[in-house]
Amino acid sequence: MRTVAVTGAASGIGAATRARLEADGVRVIGIDVGDVEVSADLSTASGRTAAVQGVARIANGRLDGLVACAGLGPQVEPRAAIASVNYFGAVATLEGLRPLLASGWRAAAVAISSNSATISPGVDGPIAAACLAGDEDEVRRLATEAPGPTVYAAAKLALARWVRRAAVGPEWAGQGIRLNAVAPGATLTPLLQAGLDDERLGSAIRSLPIPLGGLGRPDQIAAAVCFLLGDDASFCCGSILFVDGGSDALLKPERV
Numbered sequence: 001m002r003t004v005a006v007t008g009a010a011s012g013i014g015a016a017t018r019a020r021l022e023a024d025g026v027r028v029i030g031i032d033v034g035d036v037e038v039s040a041d042l043s044t045a046s047g048r049t050a051a052v053q054g055v056a057r058i059a060n061g062r063l064d065g066l067v068a069c070a071g072l073g074p075q076v077e078p079r080a081a082i083a084s085v086n087y088f089g090a091v092a093t094l095e096g097l098r099p100l101l102a103s104g105w106r107a108a109a110v111a112i113s114s115n116s117a118t119i120s121p122g123v124d125g126p127i128a129a130a131c132l133a134g135d136e137d138e139v140r141r142l143a144t145e146a147p148g149p150t151v152y153a154a155a156k157l158a159l160a161r162w163v164r165r166a167a168v169g170p171e172w173a174g175q176g177i178r179l180n181a182v183a184p185g186a187t188l189t190p191l192l193q194a195g196l197d198d199e200r201l202g203s204a205i206r207s208l209p210i211p212l213g214g215l216g217r218p219d220q221i222a223a224a225v226c227f228l229l230g231d232d233a234s235f236c237c238g239s240i241l242f243v244d245g246g247s248d249a250l251l252k253p254e255r256v
Contacts, residue, residue, distance in 0.1 A: 001025065001026070001027050002025075002026045002027065002061065002064040002065065002105065002106075002231065003026070003027045003028075003029065003059055003063055003064050003065075003083045004026050004027070004029070004063070004064060004065035004067065004069070005021045005029040005030075005031060005055045005059070005063055005065070005097060006018050006021070006027055006028055006029070006030055006031065006066075006067040006069060007026065007027075007031040007032070007042065007051070007067065007070035007089070007090070008031070008032055008036070008070030008071060008112075008197065009030030009031060009032050009036050009069070009126060009158050010030065010032035010033075010034035010036055011032075011034075011189065011190050011191075012069075012187075012189030012190055012191055012218055013112060013184065013187065013189060013218045013221045013225070013247070014032070014067070014069040014254075015218070015223060016028075016217075016218035016219045016221065016222035017020055017067055017069065017221075017222040017225050017226065019029060019219075019222070020219065020222045021229075022222065026058045026215065027138060028063075029050050029055050029058050029059060029063075030037045031054070031055065031069065031070065031093070032047075035060055036082050037054070038050075038051055038055055039054075040054060040059070040131055041128055042070050042084075042085050042089030042090075042092070042093065042125035043081045043084040043085045043089060043090075045082070045092075047050070047059035047089075048088075048089060048096065049091040049096075049175065051092075051093055051096070052092070052093065052096035053096060056097075056099070056100060056221050058250075059063060059100055061100060061103060062100055062103040062104050063097060063100040063103075063104050063107065064101075064104040064105050064106065064107050064108075065101075065104070065107065065108050065109065065110075065146075065155060065243055066094065066097050066101060066108075066110070066111050066180065067088040067109070067111075067112070067225055067227045068089075068093050068094050068109070068110070068111040068112060068192040068210075069112045069225075069227070070085060070089060070090070070093075070225050071090075071112065071149075071191065072086060072152075072191070073194050073195050074147075074148035074149040074150055074151065074152035074154065074194070074195060074201060074214070075194055075195050075198040075200070075201055076123050076169060078144070078150075079143040079144065079146065079147075079148050080132055080139070080140035080141075080143040080144060080151075081149045082128065082143065082148065082150055082152050082155060083136075083139045083140065083154070083155040084136065084139075084140065085230045086140070086152065086155040086156060086159065087131045087149065087155040087159050087162075088131070088139075089138050089161055090111055090112075090202075091159070091162055092181050094109055094111065094166075094179070095183045097109035098171060098175075098177065100173070100189065101177045102175045102176075102177060106175075106176075106178045106211050106212075106231065106234070106248045107176065107177070107178070107226060108177065108178040108180070108229045108230075108233070109172075109177065109179045109180075110179075110180055110181060110182060110187070110197050110225050110229060111159055111160075111163050111179075111180075111181040111182075112161040112181070112182055112184065112185040112221075112225075113156045113157075113159050113163070113181045113182065113240060114152070114156035114182045114183055114184060114185075115146065115184065115242055115244040115247055116149070116152060116153035116156055117153055117159075117160050117183060118157075118183075118248055118251075118252050118255060119247065119248060119251045119252060120149060120150065120153035122150060122156060122164060123150065123153040123154050123157050125150075125154065126142055127139055127142050127150070127155070127158075128145065128154040128155075128158040128161070130142060131154070131155060131156075131158035131159075131162075132158050132161060132162060138141065138175035139155075143145040144195050148201070149164045149201065149204070151167075152250065155225045156183075159181070160181055160183065163179055163238065163240070164197040164238045164240070167237050168180035168237060168238050169240035173237055173238075178228075178233070178234070178236060178237050179237070179238065180228045180233070180236050180238065180240070180241065181236065181238045181239070181240045181241070181243050182221060182224050182240075182243055183241065183242045183243065183244065183248070184216060184221045184243050184244060185207060185208075185210065185216055185242075185243065185244025185245050185247045185248070186208055186210065186215050186244070186247070187215060187216035187217065187220070187221055188215040188216065188218070189218055190216060191203070192215070204254060208247060209250055209251070210245040210246065210248060211245060211246030211247070211249070211250050212245035212246050213245070214245075216244070216245060217245065220243060221243050224241055224243045227241075228241065
């Protein structure tokens with residue numbers, strides 16, 4: 001039986017991914033602040049350590065898959081927490097559990113980025129750069145001066161770039177571990193609903209054009225995540241798979 005760890009497993013895309021994996025007979029180790037196998041707060045260094053150690057105890061030294069899904073929405077205060085969870089929490093989990101993946105069977109990892117990483121104005125700036133430099137203190141300082149959507153998108157951009165850079169290196173591809181990312185669009189999860197309910201952000205979210213029409217469903221994103229975890233994606237390495245109903249293609253048709 002394969003064993004896969006999923007952060008953010010208690011709700012939204014993480015919960016949908018867990019359900020799909022378990023329906024396929026996969027053993028899932030959930031990480032979240034709620035009632036799951038490993039309770040940990042990925043916004044803090046101690047929480048990240050607790051997450052890695054907790055999974056290691058349960059997994060008995062081996063993981064076959066990992067999904068870094070835990071995240072906070074752009075409406076969250078303090079805004080510094082958005083980057084701490086969405087970038088630093090994700091990277092710490094991926095790096096911390098990589099040795100277990102190296103012992104796994106056809107191991108793969110998937111990070112959850114966002115189409116906001118490409119379609120948000122002003123996203124490619126100092127916050128993303130400080131994330132990639134590993135300077136969490138500077139990121140948190142910058143986050144106090146930037147709008148929540150910018151902090152969110154910058155952290156997701158940095159995560160996608162980290163995946164691209166790390167995936168082809170000796171510690172990932174060189175160890176036979178496939179690392180990829182999914183970039184969801186507007187998906188009806190508790191995270192998005194909180195944004196829709198926010199008087200500052202709701203109208204902007206509703207105005208986002210989605211060529212296929214309507215918001216995405218968590219199970220649609222989970223399907224893409226499970227594809228990248230599975231053997232059908234065995235030649236995918238460092239890919240960012242957009243699952244956003246066509247928004248990225250509509251707004252950034254010349255991006256590739």
